[in-house]
Amino acid sequence: MSDLFSSLTIRGTTLPNRVVVSPLCMYSAIDGMPQPFHFAHLSSFARGGAGLVFTEATAIVPQGRITPQCLGIWNDQQAAAIKPIVDFIKSMGMVAGIQLAHAGRKASTAAPFHGAKPLLSDHPDSWQVVGPSALPVAEGFPMPHELSVSEINELVSAFVDAAKRSIDCGFEVIELHGAHGYLMHSFLSPISNQRTDEYGGDLTQRMRFPLEVTRAVRAAIGDDIPLFFRISAIDGLQGGWTLDDSVVLSQQLADAGIDVVDCSSGGIQGAPRFRINDDGSPLKQSSAREPGFQVPYAQRIKDETSLKSMAVGVIIDPHQAESIIKNNEADLVALGREIMYDPFWPLHAAQTLNADPDFDLWPPQYKWAVDRREQIRKQR
Ligand SMILES: Cc1cc2nc3c(=O)[nH]c(=O)nc-3n(C[C@H](O)[C@H](O)[C@H](O)COP(=O)(O)O)c2cc1C
Incomplete structure (x- = not known):
């Protein structure tokens, strides 16, 4: 019996298995x-x-896109256009989730395959980036506009509007993007948030904006929809956000209506990179990229809060994924690059784990033919 292929019900949504894109x-x-x-x-x-x-990260306002080519859900036309995708995912018996995002001071950049550089004010496709403080991400990045309190309130409302549109077009899970140096993470981290008002300063004040967004979105979507929150569990930089901070935040996110914490890391000063451990000791790049390197973050959140957690980061092998769930290190595993390499990874993993000997998990259009292929393969 595979734990990876066991279902999980969160509020009114049942996920048929624990593999997440x-x-x-x-x-x-x-x-x-x-x-x-x-x-x-x-x-x-x-x-x-x-x-x-x-x-993908779906922007709640145009200025919240990472690049000019990022997806958005700030108007009804966009929601209507994404609905057929949601409908198709459901027709396959799977669940569609949307990640709602604002890129903050890391917005207005070029796509990775166009160089990933910030688009500065002389670029025709650029726009003014915003953040908690007038502190650029790093050298070569634009100076963010420091958000006023009324602008912060407008963004809370924009998250709410985007969440309502997401529900209207059929999404059954919503994730709030609070990681990778984007807007909510930039409020959390003392590296990027140096405000002196109620949205900056100590941990409680730095958590205010993400918690306000969470409470407002939960109130708008009702009790049935699972709400995930993606964190960067550590900044990995001296004086930055720590794993202990993530535990405190997660406890408060639980009270605010979050069900699952999606445990990523890094990104406050550019690409997610890990330079030091929480105790300040150097962390080698190579060890940071080992399979499952972020799983301990998911485990700590799961162990020390009432929340479920999702592990992500270099989860490659079906047995590795199975053991994360079986050992209660996390409730869900998310795959990125591996599932881009093999979009049929879950069905192939079920074969490897002997969880689907008769190809019952395959779409019926494929099952009968793949079944025959298997007979032929066995006869050879
Ligand atoms: C092409 C690409 C696009 C990504 N886009 C997003 C995104 O929109 N939102 C997000 O939170 N993380 C994003 N990530 C990070 C992934 O969701 C994931 O956390 C990361 O790739 C680690 O998982 P992996 O080792 O399985 O790839 C992206 C990663 C890649 C490779």
Whole structure:
């Protein structure tokens, strides 16, 4: 009996298994609108058997996009355009989730395959980036506009509007993006938040904006929809956000209406990189990228809070994924690059784990033929 292929019910949504497609920006939208590529991309994971398929970071306002080609849900036209993708994922028996995001001071950049550089004010596609404080991400990044309290309140409302649109077009899980140096993470981390008002200062004040967003979104979507929150469990920088901070935040997120904490890390000063441990000791790049390197974060959140947790980061092997769930290190595993490499990873993993000997998890359109293929293979 496979634990990876056991179902999980959270509030009113049942995930058929524990394999999740991590949010993956494709930098292929036009004016925030999904394109045929998005349909092909996301639908392949549903056909491939992932129980929960997340959209890429989907911006709640135009200025919240990472690149001009990022997906958005700040208007009804965008929501209507994404609905067929949601419908298809459901038709495969899988669950569609949306990651709602604002890129904050890391917005207005070029796509990775166009160099990933910040688009500065002389670039025709650039826009003014915003953050908790007027502190750029790093050298070469634009100076953010420091958000006023009324602008912060407007962004809380924009998250709420985006969440309502997401529910209206059929998403059954919502994730709030609070990681990777984007807007909510930049409020949490003392590296990027040096405000002197009620949204900055000690941990309680730095948590205020993400918690306000969470409470407001939970109130707007009702009790049935699972709400996830992606954290960067550590900044990995001296004086930055720590794992202990993540435990405190998670406890408060639970009270605010979060069900699952999705445990990533890094990104406050550019690409997610890990330079030091919480105790200040050096952390080698190579060890940081080992399989399952972020699983201990998910385990700590699961062990020390009432929340469920999701592990992500270099989860490659079906046995590795199975043991994370079996050993109670996390409730869900999210895959990024591995499932891009093999969108049918879940169905293939079920074969490896002997969880689906008769190909029952495959879409019926494929099952009968794949079954025959197997007979032929065995006869050879
Ligand atoms: C192409 C690509 C796009 C990504 N886009 C997002 C995103 O939109 N939101 C997010 O939270 N993380 C994003 N990530 C991070 C992934 O969700 C995931 O956390 C990371 O790739 C580690 O998992 P992996 O080792 O299985 O790839 C992206 C990663 C990749 C490779």
